[in-house]
Amino acid sequence: MVLEGCSEAVTPKALDLQRPSELPIVPTGTEHSIDKDIIKYGEFIVLGYNGSLANGDRGRRRSRLALYKRPSANGVKPDVIHITSTPLASKALANLGQHSVSYTLSRSQSVIVEYSHDSNTDMFQIGRSTETLIDFVVTDTAPNSQLSSETQSIQSTISRFACRISCERSPPYIARIYAAGFDSSKNIFLGERAAKWRTPDGLMDGLTTNGVLVMHPAHGFSDESPPGVWREISVCGNVYALRETRSAQQRGKLVENESNVLQDGSLVDLCGATLLWRTTEGLGNAPTLKHLEALRQEANAARPQCPVGFSTLAFPSLAHREVIEKQQPWVYVSCGHVHGYHSWGCRKEGGGAAGDERECPLCRQVGPYVPLWMGCEAGSYLDAGPPSHAFCPCGHVCSAKTVKYWSRIPLPHGTHDFHAACPFCATWLTGAKGYVKLIYQGPLD
Template sequence: MSHAAVKYGKLIVLGSNGAEDRTKSHFHLCERPTANGWKPSAGHMGVNQSVSMGDQHRVTYTTPVTTIVVAYCRDKHTDMFQIGRLWPGTESQIDFPVTDTVAQSDGRSLISRFACRIICQRSPPHKAHIYAAGFDSSNNIFLGLDAVKWETDDGQMDGLTTNGVRVKRPSGAWREISVRGHAFAPREHHGDRGIRVDGYEPQELMDGSLIDLGGVTLLWRTAEGLANWGLTDSLELYKH
């Protein structure tokens, strides 16, 4: 007898999610039949030659002098869910397609095609963490020359997406989340990064966390929060 899938939580669009049939105002995150999480492999490699990665996921950082690829390996303990801008052909890579709440005058969207990914632990307490950028159809996250990127103190690569992923916990400040899940103060200039914020994990989504993807804002509700509170109760947290 199969067991009921664990419910991790729910994302709710604050505003409109467009008029397309493929868009929804909310999205439930539930346990996958088989774990599909990915995590960084140890180390990274610079590539100036042809390297076959197969179906392995990876993050590609392009700098003026080289290209660095960070390989990701499967994580049997987590499930991955991806959020991104609605566009033709997104069904297979994006679990929750979203559109701009307010249309831009120039017709361009402020939401990245592969905006972010949420990684949920399959074991209790089923914590959910958010990371900037999502994997495309070739299992790659690509940070081009214009994206903000850097080498961390421990020799790893990290970066921010063009449009950015910002998270605000109830009673907390807005923080920008990097590809590796680190937190920074919101950047003042497009080509810079804010000051690193240490001491807590804003990439861990708490009940009532807000996620700003540039053109749309999402509300995260945990399964426990949904069982005990209503939507109005969560919004009350942001009136103070």
């Protein structure tokens, strides 16, 4: 268990951290317009929000955040180790005004590792806390979270100080992830019940309550890359096999041939939200919002028609996503036939709502009938291919390579479950493949 107490307030000057509000924040889709003199380490994208939070991106609470080189380094590194026998001595050491990690072994013994300034790295922190030392505020993601503007009332499983990222200030700007973040007293506390141990070199290490899981793609972020293996990252950045359950006190086995270095396409799970890491190089090869808008216009220019009602269909603009319009294309997810909206064919009396079981009038296959939406989070795309496929059962549309990639990625859910999910809305995928190829009817003239 990670204790998140903070004994006294610290002034912004004492924190010596670059305020997140002073960091340049670039809206999604303008990745290539940033000043070339500014060094960008990469971007985190929260899966399930399709380009923006339901109530809009604001400050540090957003669906996507870029990490930039700070004006001055704020990184830290392990330095002096103290072994204390009394809680008083432990508290005194923990309030020296410098970063430290406290490992409580028993009521009478603690190990405190003091951290010193590292001029070669920049540190960024991610968590649920809204305190200013958190650079990226992340809350729990629920399926179809984009459709709900209400705040979840359930208790969050994301830690207030979930993890920290250390980026090297010199090329190749390597980014590393560590479990747990420093609180406003610059401390990380691991209590008696937390999983912790001594390492072979005499240092201490441990895990947070619900853990920080990472999966690196086996061969990069590409359609030919099979899923990697989910691992757990420790407070010191070591890699371990998963625990039996998410919060078990017994750690997994050390994985010596893997590291905490983030790669393009690495996934970070905080037990309630999953983040996708894209490197600057990876984003340079990814589509932008401008590309996606061109694909939408091209699809509409083909004038797809409803094969029954003969009305012309059109994808709504990216700005009006999730708002059903009159010309909205709908699909039978069992077969992929695209239609305009109609209320007949429902297998339930008095039905007709999205997702109801319907019988396709063209091939008679029965399955959910849902509106089609363009996937708007460009960072989740594998390429800028045409919108030819849709995830099942949510109906988010993107390229063939993108649906095939995400349909085979098992994302953590709860304490020990894994499910493939749509990266745009976090809905669990269904059906044999988790996606369907769209069959459009061209114009009759």
